[in-house]
Amino acid sequence: MVKSSQDRIFNVVTVVILVLCGASAVFPLLYVLSVSVTPFSEVLKNGGFILIPRSVTLDAYHKLLTDSGLPRAFGVTVLVTAIGTVLNLVVTALTAYPLSRRKLPGRSFFLMAIVFTLLFNGGIIPTYLVVKELGLLNSIWAMILPNLVWSFNVLIMKSFYESLPEELFESARIDGAREFRILWTIVAPLSVPVTLTIGLFYTVGHWNEFFQAIMYVSDRMLFPLQVIVREILIQTQQPLENAENMTPTETLQMASVILASLPIIIVYPFLQKHFTKGMLLGSIKG
Amino acid sequence: MEMPIAAQPRAEQPRRLASFFGSAWRFRAFYVMLLPGLIYYVLFKYLPMYGVIIAFKDFNMSSGILHSAWAHPWNKHFLTFLHSPYFSQLLTNTVLISVYKLLFGMVPPIAMALLLNECRVKWFRSLIQTLTYMPHFLSWVIIYGILLALLSQSSGLVNQWIKDIGGETIPFLTSTSYFRSILVSSEIWQNLGWGAIIYLAAIAGIDPTLYEAARADGAGRLRMIWHVTLPGIRTVIIMLFILNLGHLLDAGFEQIYIMYNIQVYPVADILDTWVFRTGLQQLNFSLASAVGLFKAAIGLVLVLGSNRIARIWGEGIW
Numbered sequence: 001m002v003k004s005s006q007d008r009i010f011n012v013v014t015v016v017i018l019v020l021c022g023a024s025a026v027f028p029l030l031y032v033l034s035v036s037v038t039p040f041s042e043v044l045k046n047g048g049f050i051l052i053p054r055s056v057t058l059d060a061y062h063k064l065l066t067d068s069g070l071p072r073a074f075g076v077t078v079l080v081t082a083i084g085t086v087l088n089l090v091v092t093a094l095t096a097y098p099l100s101r102r103k104l105p106g107r108s109f110f111l112m113a114i115v116f117t118l119l120f121n122g123g124i125i126p127t128y129l130v131v132k133e134l135g136l137l138n139s140i141w142a143m144i145l146p147n148l149v150w151s152f153n154v155l156i157m158k159s160f161y162e163s164l165p166e167e168l169f170e171s172a173r174i175d176g177a178r179e180f181r182i183l184w185t186i187v188a189p190l191s192v193p194v195t196l197t198i199g200l201f202y203t204v205g206h207w208n209e210f211f212q213a214i215m216y217v218s219d220r221m222l223f224p225l226q227v228i229v230r231e232i233l234i235q236t237q238q239p240l241e242n243a244e245n246m247t248p249t250e251t252l253q254m255a256s257v258i259l260a261s262l263p264i265i266i267v268y269p270f271l272q273k274h275f276t277k278g279m280l281l282g283s284i285k286g
Numbered sequence: 287m288e289m290p291i292a293a294q295p296r297a298e299q300p301r302r303l304a305s306f307f308g309s310a311w312r313f314r315a316f317y318v319m320l321l322p323g324l325i326y327y328v329l330f331k332y333l334p335m336y337g338v339i340i341a342f343k344d345f346n347m348s349s350g351i352l353h354s355a356w357a358h359p360w361n362k363h364f365l366t367f368l369h370s371p372y373f374s375q376l377l378t379n380t381v382l383i384s385v386y387k388l389l390f391g392m393v394p395p396i397a398m399a400l401l402l403n404e405c406r407v408k409w410f411r412s413l414i415q416t417l418t419y420m421p422h423f424l425s426w427v428i429i430y431g432i433l434l435a436l437l438s439q440s441s442g443l444v445n446q447w448i449k450d451i452g453g454e455t456i457p458f459l460t461s462t463s464y465f466r467s468i469l470v471s472s473e474i475w476q477n478l479g480w481g482a483i484i485y486l487a488a489i490a491g492i493d494p495t496l497y498e499a500a501r502a503d504g505a506g507r508l509r510m511i512w513h514v515t516l517p518g519i520r521t522v523i524i525m526l527f528i529l530n531l532g533h534l535l536d537a538g539f540e541q542i543y544i545m546y547n548i549q550v551y552p553v554a555d556i557l558d559t560w561v562f563r564t565g566l567q568q569l570n571f572s573l574a575s576a577v578g579l580f581k582a583a584i585g586l587v588l589v590l591g592s593n594r595i596a597r598i599w600g601e602g603i604w
Contacts, residue, residue: 010507014404021398021478022417028432031443035435048446095323098316105310110320113327120586122334123578124558125565129340129351130333148326179315208425211540215566226427230544233431250434250441257431264423272416275423279483 029261036060036254040246049250059247060255070256072221073228076140080224081206084144088153088202089195096154097183100161114151124215131216142216143209143224150205153198156278160194161187197278200271207264225260232256341576347569363576372560376577380556383537386470388530394474395481396523400511402482403489418479426544429472433459433545437468465550469541484526485519492518525596532592535585557581 035049039057043049064070098104099111121127127146136142164187172182188195210226217223223231233253268275310317341363343354357363367373398418405411421429436443437458445455458464496514505513539558546554557577565574 004506006506010404011406014401015410018401018405018410018414021401022414024475025418025421025479028436032432032435048449049441049443050446051443091322091326094319098313098320101313101316103309104313104316105306110324113332117327117331119589120335120582121331122336122338123575123582124561125571125575125578126334126337126340126351127330128566129337129571130329133350134329145326146330148330149323154323179319183319204423208423208427210425210427210544214543215562226425229431230427233427233434234547248441250438253431254435257428257435261424261428265420268420268423269416272419276419276483279480280487 029258029265032254032257036251036258038251040248040251043248043251060251061259063247064252064255064259068232068256069220069223069228070225070232070259073223073225074259076222077207077209077225080140080143080209081203083140084206085199085202087144087148088150089199091149092153092157092198093183093188093191093195095149096157097161097187099154100158102162114154118151128215137216138219138222140222143206143212146212146216147205150202153201156198157191157194160191164190193274193277197274200274201278204264229256229260338575338579338582340572341579343572345572345575357572363573364580366573367577367580372555375552376555376557376560379553380535380537380558383466383469383542383554383556384534386466387473387538388527388534390470391474391477391481392523392527394478396485396519398478398482399485399489399519400515402486403515404507404511415479418482421476421478422480424476426541429476429541430544433468433472459545460547460549462550462553465546465554469538469545469554472545473538473541485522488519488522489515521600525600528592528596528599530592532589533585534588535581 031051034051034053037056037058037060038049038053039055039059042053042055095114099107099114101107131137131142131146136145168186169182172186208226209224210230213222213224213227217227233256235249235253337351340351340354342357342360343351344357344362345351345354349355359365402411402415405414424432434442437445439445439455439457439460442458444458448455456464458468492515496518497510500510500514535557537556537558539556539562542554542556543559543562546559558581561574561578561581564570564577
């Protein structure tokens, strides 16, 4: 077929629309970045924020890092993310592995019990009361334990384990290996890719943790990052005064947005492949 | 030493119970592994399901779930909700926001997948993918921050432009006429690239000979999209649509809770946000649980129904 001019137009239109989509994904964050580094003097001069400031200041970042709840919240979130992800993965694997053994007595009962929780739940109030009765309110465990295992991830892990060849287990058992040993020394190394993918989703989940924090945590010292950033965002904006060296509320707010999203934005491009794989794993099962 | 686990299939015995426990014993290591997961499910999933009985009680903190008195009549809290002015408002908001998200959110990822598929320059394609997948990983708090930067009345970029051309600034984030559109469009923005992944996978599964045949018939690229690609992913499109219908009552608690404010409650307050405020802020646990149960019960019917439809429909196709 001859490459027609129609074909060329088609290509150009495709590329233009895709560029617009790509730009629309990035532009808002770039603008947020620009606001966060705009000195107050420029705001006054221009009568507001503009796309590209002529000079740059890191005052807002300095102020947030030295004189706000943000560094502490950062610490809380890092702690919750680290402990949480490890526990998530361990318990998810320990739950999925036995369920992948087709001969396990009671297997279908356990599977049904897990799938049912995807269909029906007690709701936020009864769950809150359980967390309260367990004495978990106002502890970092309240942000980890109530969501320890995502049923969906159990199903993904389970179907991965099922795909491992049976001979693998047979030979190990003949050697007299115990089940925990088989899981740790044979199965775990083989499941590094799927574990990594699932671990990434758990990690992002913890980093973006908001819901459980507002439900179960009222102690300010334990507020995670997202809760503190939202607090900063809903501060009423102070009227702009003519003090050259003050930092406008908007600048502080946008600096906090950049700080909170920075780790994800930095790490994400390198791990994108694994995320995409996880999405497909999930959708095949779903 | 432990018995080999994957032993021969057990012979059929009259004493089935004994044989059940016999084989269960051989699997004991697996049950030990299951233990932490089981404890989790019992404590945080099944205990709350039992806890919904407070929807039928007059719960008070000091008596706890077990010892609080039963409500009289048993459906008192449900009646209170049904007769309250909130009922229709919450249900309308929840369903409307969901339906808008479903309808308007459907096409953009499909279009995105088609465009990416038509793009033949590999590095460009993966660059666009990387960029457009990114918003999916940003939290709603971050996205709210972005919206403030763009839309706030005092200093948002859009209002800055409006001011520059001499117009009146618009309170986008606190106005009932814009709020739902903002919810829907911010979700579309977040999901544009990520939602395309599944369609791209479906497109990759289309038989390439179909394209060759179409090309031999002299079809241009637009025609091939219309006659080959779209029919090829139709199943996935309809399937996702049906499955999403099952979540009609989840309009997106976290997003709305983070973005809304008292001025937009009339258009933004959904079942979940109301349950949260009524239960945890006004401490009306029984009423909030009743509404939560109402939502969960309808949700169960919707999910089961939509899965059933998807399955019947799917069998018709495959």
